[in-house]
Amino acid sequence: MNLLPLVKKGAQLAFSTDAPPPKDITPIIQELVDVPILKATKNSDRYLIEVANEELLKGLVPNLDLLATLPVTDLVVTSPSTKYDFISRYFAPRIEIEESFVTGSAHCGLAPYWSQRLSRKQLYAFKSSGRGGELFIYYQDDLAYITGKAITIYKSHFNGLLL
Structure with missing residues:
Protein backbone atom coordinates (compact mmCIF):
# COMPACT_ATOMS: atom_id res chain seq x y z
CA MET A 1 0.00 0.00 0.00
CA ASN A 2 1.44 3.37 -0.99
CA LEU A 3 0.72 5.82 1.83
CA LEU A 4 2.55 8.87 0.53
CA PRO A 5 -0.56 10.46 -1.07
CA LEU A 6 -2.44 9.91 2.20
CA VAL A 7 0.12 11.51 4.50
CA LYS A 8 -0.29 14.96 2.97
CA LYS A 9 -3.41 15.57 5.11
CA GLY A 10 -3.15 16.17 8.83
CA ALA A 11 -0.47 17.20 11.28
CA GLN A 12 2.92 15.53 10.98
CA LEU A 13 5.53 15.18 13.70
CA ALA A 14 8.95 13.56 13.51
CA PHE A 15 9.97 11.45 16.51
CA SER A 16 13.29 9.83 17.31
CA THR A 17 12.64 6.13 17.63
CA ASP A 18 13.62 3.78 20.40
CA ALA A 19 13.70 0.28 18.94
CA PRO A 20 12.59 -2.19 21.59
CA PRO A 21 14.80 -5.28 21.96
CA PRO A 22 13.09 -8.61 22.71
CA LYS A 23 12.35 -9.50 26.33
CA ASP A 24 11.38 -12.79 27.91
CA ILE A 25 7.69 -13.07 28.78
CA THR A 26 8.00 -13.37 32.53
CA PRO A 27 5.05 -14.21 34.80
CA ILE A 28 4.92 -10.54 35.86
CA ILE A 29 4.73 -9.35 32.25
CA GLN A 30 1.99 -11.90 31.52
CA GLU A 31 0.06 -10.61 34.55
CA LEU A 32 -0.13 -7.16 32.91
CA VAL A 33 -2.86 -8.36 30.55
CA ASP A 34 -5.56 -11.01 30.72
CA VAL A 35 -4.80 -12.48 27.27
CA PRO A 36 -1.87 -14.57 25.97
CA ILE A 37 1.21 -12.60 24.91
CA LEU A 38 3.00 -13.58 21.68
CA LYS A 39 6.07 -11.35 22.03
CA ALA A 40 7.41 -8.90 24.58
CA THR A 41 9.94 -6.10 24.22
CA LYS A 42 11.22 -3.31 26.43
CA ASN A 43 12.76 -0.06 25.33
CA SER A 44 13.97 2.80 27.51
CA ASP A 45 10.75 3.44 29.41
CA ARG A 46 8.02 1.07 28.31
CA TYR A 47 6.98 -2.48 27.71
CA LEU A 48 5.63 -3.26 24.27
CA ILE A 49 3.77 -6.52 23.96
CA GLU A 50 2.10 -8.16 21.00
CA VAL A 51 -1.08 -10.20 21.18
CA ALA A 52 -2.49 -12.44 18.44
CA ASN A 53 -5.28 -10.31 16.99
CA GLU A 54 -7.30 -7.14 17.27
CA GLU A 55 -10.24 -8.81 19.02
CA LEU A 56 -7.97 -9.85 21.89
CA LEU A 57 -6.36 -6.41 21.95
CA LYS A 58 -9.66 -4.52 22.01
CA GLY A 59 -11.12 -6.75 24.75
CA LEU A 60 -8.12 -6.98 27.06
CA VAL A 61 -8.20 -5.57 30.56
CA PRO A 62 -4.79 -4.35 31.73
CA ASN A 63 -3.61 -4.79 35.30
CA LEU A 64 -3.05 -1.08 35.95
CA ASP A 65 -2.28 -1.61 39.66
CA LEU A 66 0.60 -3.93 38.80
CA LEU A 67 1.81 -1.71 35.95
CA ALA A 68 1.99 1.28 38.31
CA THR A 69 4.49 -0.60 40.51
CA LEU A 70 6.90 -1.59 37.72
CA PRO A 71 10.04 0.36 36.72
CA VAL A 72 8.53 1.49 33.41
CA THR A 73 6.36 4.46 32.57
CA ASP A 74 3.90 2.72 30.33
CA LEU A 75 2.64 -0.31 28.47
CA VAL A 76 1.87 -0.49 24.76
CA VAL A 77 -0.13 -3.48 23.54
CA THR A 78 -0.23 -4.13 19.81
CA SER A 79 -1.54 -6.65 17.29
CA PRO A 80 -1.86 -7.13 13.56
CA SER A 81 -5.11 -5.91 12.06
CA THR A 82 -7.32 -6.76 9.11
CA LYS A 83 -7.84 -3.10 8.10
CA TYR A 84 -4.53 -1.58 9.25
CA ASP A 85 -0.95 -2.81 9.39
CA PHE A 86 -1.29 -2.84 13.17
CA ILE A 87 -3.37 -1.47 16.01
CA SER A 88 -2.36 -0.56 19.55
CA ARG A 89 -3.48 0.57 22.98
CA TYR A 90 -1.48 2.64 25.48
CA PHE A 91 -1.61 2.58 29.31
CA ALA A 92 0.41 4.73 31.74
CA PRO A 93 -1.01 4.77 35.28
CA ARG A 94 2.29 6.00 36.79
CA ILE A 95 1.73 9.32 35.00
CA GLU A 96 -2.02 9.26 35.65
CA ILE A 97 -3.08 8.06 32.19
CA GLU A 98 -5.27 4.99 32.47
CA GLU A 99 -5.59 4.77 28.68
CA SER A 100 -4.55 7.39 26.19
CA PHE A 101 -6.73 8.34 23.24
CA VAL A 102 -3.94 8.56 20.63
CA THR A 103 -0.28 8.60 21.64
CA GLY A 104 2.35 9.60 19.11
CA SER A 105 5.25 8.83 21.43
CA ALA A 106 4.17 5.18 21.73
CA HIS A 107 4.95 4.86 18.04
CA CYS A 108 8.64 5.54 18.76
CA GLY A 109 8.81 1.84 19.58
CA LEU A 110 5.94 0.65 17.38
CA ALA A 111 7.42 2.09 14.16
CA PRO A 112 10.70 0.13 14.27
CA TYR A 113 8.93 -2.95 15.68
CA TRP A 114 6.34 -3.20 12.87
CA SER A 115 8.70 -1.93 10.17
CA GLN A 116 10.99 -4.85 10.91
CA ARG A 117 8.13 -7.35 11.26
CA LEU A 118 6.52 -6.31 7.97
CA SER A 119 9.71 -5.34 6.10
CA ARG A 120 8.18 -1.97 5.23
CA LYS A 121 8.93 1.70 5.91
CA GLN A 122 5.37 2.97 5.40
CA LEU A 123 2.81 1.84 7.93
CA TYR A 124 -0.90 2.46 8.45
CA ALA A 125 -1.85 2.21 12.12
CA PHE A 126 -4.87 2.62 14.36
CA LYS A 127 -4.75 3.60 18.03
CA SER A 128 -7.72 1.77 19.51
CA SER A 129 -9.33 3.70 22.36
CA GLY A 130 -12.56 5.47 23.21
CA ARG A 131 -11.80 8.16 20.61
CA TYR A 138 6.97 6.69 7.55
CA TYR A 139 9.96 5.13 9.32
CA GLN A 140 13.45 6.01 8.10
CA ASP A 141 16.88 6.52 9.65
CA ASP A 142 15.65 6.02 13.23
CA LEU A 143 12.92 8.63 12.79
CA ALA A 144 9.19 8.04 12.72
CA TYR A 145 7.28 10.64 10.71
CA ILE A 146 3.77 10.33 12.11
CA THR A 147 0.83 11.99 10.39
CA GLY A 148 -2.73 12.09 11.66
CA LYS A 149 -5.59 14.33 12.61
CA ALA A 150 -4.95 16.59 15.58
CA ILE A 151 -7.25 18.12 18.17
CA THR A 152 -6.31 21.31 20.02
CA ILE A 153 -6.47 20.62 23.74
CA TYR A 154 -4.64 23.66 25.13
CA LYS A 155 -3.83 27.10 23.80
CA SER A 156 -1.19 29.27 25.34
CA HIS A 157 0.34 32.70 24.90
CA PHE A 158 4.08 33.27 25.00
CA ASN A 159 5.52 36.73 24.38
CA GLY A 160 2.31 37.76 22.66
CA LEU A 161 2.24 34.75 20.35
CA LEU A 162 -0.55 32.22 20.37
CA LEU A 163 0.97 28.77 20.66
Whole structure:
Protein backbone atom coordinates (compact mmCIF):
# COMPACT_ATOMS: atom_id res chain seq x y z
CA MET A 1 0.00 0.00 0.00
CA ASN A 2 1.44 3.37 -0.99
CA LEU A 3 0.72 5.82 1.83
CA LEU A 4 2.55 8.87 0.53
CA PRO A 5 -0.56 10.46 -1.07
CA LEU A 6 -2.44 9.91 2.20
CA VAL A 7 0.12 11.51 4.50
CA LYS A 8 -0.29 14.96 2.97
CA LYS A 9 -3.41 15.57 5.11
CA GLY A 10 -3.15 16.17 8.83
CA ALA A 11 -0.47 17.20 11.28
CA GLN A 12 2.92 15.53 10.98
CA LEU A 13 5.53 15.18 13.70
CA ALA A 14 8.95 13.56 13.51
CA PHE A 15 9.97 11.45 16.51
CA SER A 16 13.29 9.83 17.31
CA THR A 17 12.64 6.13 17.63
CA ASP A 18 13.62 3.78 20.40
CA ALA A 19 13.70 0.28 18.94
CA PRO A 20 12.59 -2.19 21.59
CA PRO A 21 14.80 -5.28 21.96
CA PRO A 22 13.09 -8.61 22.71
CA LYS A 23 12.35 -9.50 26.33
CA ASP A 24 11.38 -12.79 27.91
CA ILE A 25 7.69 -13.07 28.78
CA THR A 26 8.00 -13.37 32.53
CA PRO A 27 5.05 -14.21 34.80
CA ILE A 28 4.92 -10.54 35.86
CA ILE A 29 4.73 -9.35 32.25
CA GLN A 30 1.99 -11.90 31.52
CA GLU A 31 0.06 -10.61 34.55
CA LEU A 32 -0.13 -7.16 32.91
CA VAL A 33 -2.86 -8.36 30.55
CA ASP A 34 -5.56 -11.01 30.72
CA VAL A 35 -4.80 -12.48 27.27
CA PRO A 36 -1.87 -14.57 25.97
CA ILE A 37 1.21 -12.60 24.91
CA LEU A 38 3.00 -13.58 21.68
CA LYS A 39 6.07 -11.35 22.03
CA ALA A 40 7.41 -8.90 24.58
CA THR A 41 9.94 -6.10 24.22
CA LYS A 42 11.22 -3.31 26.43
CA ASN A 43 12.76 -0.06 25.33
CA SER A 44 13.97 2.80 27.51
CA ASP A 45 10.75 3.44 29.41
CA ARG A 46 8.02 1.07 28.31
CA TYR A 47 6.98 -2.48 27.71
CA LEU A 48 5.63 -3.26 24.27
CA ILE A 49 3.77 -6.52 23.96
CA GLU A 50 2.10 -8.16 21.00
CA VAL A 51 -1.08 -10.20 21.18
CA ALA A 52 -2.49 -12.44 18.44
CA ASN A 53 -5.28 -10.31 16.99
CA GLU A 54 -7.30 -7.14 17.27
CA GLU A 55 -10.24 -8.81 19.02
CA LEU A 56 -7.97 -9.85 21.89
CA LEU A 57 -6.36 -6.41 21.95
CA LYS A 58 -9.66 -4.52 22.01
CA GLY A 59 -11.12 -6.75 24.75
CA LEU A 60 -8.12 -6.98 27.06
CA VAL A 61 -8.20 -5.57 30.56
CA PRO A 62 -4.79 -4.35 31.73
CA ASN A 63 -3.61 -4.79 35.30
CA LEU A 64 -3.05 -1.08 35.95
CA ASP A 65 -2.28 -1.61 39.66
CA LEU A 66 0.60 -3.93 38.80
CA LEU A 67 1.81 -1.71 35.95
CA ALA A 68 1.99 1.28 38.31
CA THR A 69 4.49 -0.60 40.51
CA LEU A 70 6.90 -1.59 37.72
CA PRO A 71 10.04 0.36 36.72
CA VAL A 72 8.53 1.49 33.41
CA THR A 73 6.36 4.46 32.57
CA ASP A 74 3.90 2.72 30.33
CA LEU A 75 2.64 -0.31 28.47
CA VAL A 76 1.87 -0.49 24.76
CA VAL A 77 -0.13 -3.48 23.54
CA THR A 78 -0.23 -4.13 19.81
CA SER A 79 -1.54 -6.65 17.29
CA PRO A 80 -1.86 -7.13 13.56
CA SER A 81 -5.11 -5.91 12.06
CA THR A 82 -7.32 -6.76 9.11
CA LYS A 83 -7.84 -3.10 8.10
CA TYR A 84 -4.53 -1.58 9.25
CA ASP A 85 -0.95 -2.81 9.39
CA PHE A 86 -1.29 -2.84 13.17
CA ILE A 87 -3.37 -1.47 16.01
CA SER A 88 -2.36 -0.56 19.55
CA ARG A 89 -3.48 0.57 22.98
CA TYR A 90 -1.48 2.64 25.48
CA PHE A 91 -1.61 2.58 29.31
CA ALA A 92 0.41 4.73 31.74
CA PRO A 93 -1.01 4.77 35.28
CA ARG A 94 2.29 6.00 36.79
CA ILE A 95 1.73 9.32 35.00
CA GLU A 96 -2.02 9.26 35.65
CA ILE A 97 -3.08 8.06 32.19
CA GLU A 98 -5.27 4.99 32.47
CA GLU A 99 -5.59 4.77 28.68
CA SER A 100 -4.55 7.39 26.19
CA PHE A 101 -6.73 8.34 23.24
CA VAL A 102 -3.94 8.56 20.63
CA THR A 103 -0.28 8.60 21.64
CA GLY A 104 2.35 9.60 19.11
CA SER A 105 5.25 8.83 21.43
CA ALA A 106 4.17 5.18 21.73
CA HIS A 107 4.95 4.86 18.04
CA CYS A 108 8.64 5.54 18.76
CA GLY A 109 8.81 1.84 19.58
CA LEU A 110 5.94 0.65 17.38
CA ALA A 111 7.42 2.09 14.16
CA PRO A 112 10.70 0.13 14.27
CA TYR A 113 8.93 -2.95 15.68
CA TRP A 114 6.34 -3.20 12.87
CA SER A 115 8.70 -1.93 10.17
CA GLN A 116 10.99 -4.85 10.91
CA ARG A 117 8.13 -7.35 11.26
CA LEU A 118 6.52 -6.31 7.97
CA SER A 119 9.71 -5.34 6.10
CA ARG A 120 8.18 -1.97 5.23
CA LYS A 121 8.93 1.70 5.91
CA GLN A 122 5.37 2.97 5.40
CA LEU A 123 2.81 1.84 7.93
CA TYR A 124 -0.90 2.46 8.45
CA ALA A 125 -1.85 2.21 12.12
CA PHE A 126 -4.87 2.62 14.36
CA LYS A 127 -4.75 3.60 18.03
CA SER A 128 -7.72 1.77 19.51
CA SER A 129 -9.33 3.70 22.36
CA GLY A 130 -12.56 5.47 23.21
CA ARG A 131 -11.80 8.16 20.61
CA GLY A 132 -9.20 6.30 18.56
CA GLY A 133 -7.21 7.60 15.65
CA GLU A 134 -5.57 6.63 12.39
CA LEU A 135 -1.87 7.24 11.97
CA PHE A 136 0.27 7.18 8.85
CA ILE A 137 3.88 6.42 9.67
CA TYR A 138 6.97 6.69 7.55
CA TYR A 139 9.96 5.13 9.32
CA GLN A 140 13.45 6.01 8.10
CA ASP A 141 16.88 6.52 9.65
CA ASP A 142 15.65 6.02 13.23
CA LEU A 143 12.92 8.63 12.79
CA ALA A 144 9.19 8.04 12.72
CA TYR A 145 7.28 10.64 10.71
CA ILE A 146 3.77 10.33 12.11
CA THR A 147 0.83 11.99 10.39
CA GLY A 148 -2.73 12.09 11.66
CA LYS A 149 -5.59 14.33 12.61
CA ALA A 150 -4.95 16.59 15.58
CA ILE A 151 -7.25 18.12 18.17
CA THR A 152 -6.31 21.31 20.02
CA ILE A 153 -6.47 20.62 23.74
CA TYR A 154 -4.64 23.66 25.13
CA LYS A 155 -3.83 27.10 23.80
CA SER A 156 -1.19 29.27 25.34
CA HIS A 157 0.34 32.70 24.90
CA PHE A 158 4.08 33.27 25.00
CA ASN A 159 5.52 36.73 24.38
CA GLY A 160 2.31 37.76 22.66
CA LEU A 161 2.24 34.75 20.35
CA LEU A 162 -0.55 32.22 20.37
CA LEU A 163 0.97 28.77 20.66
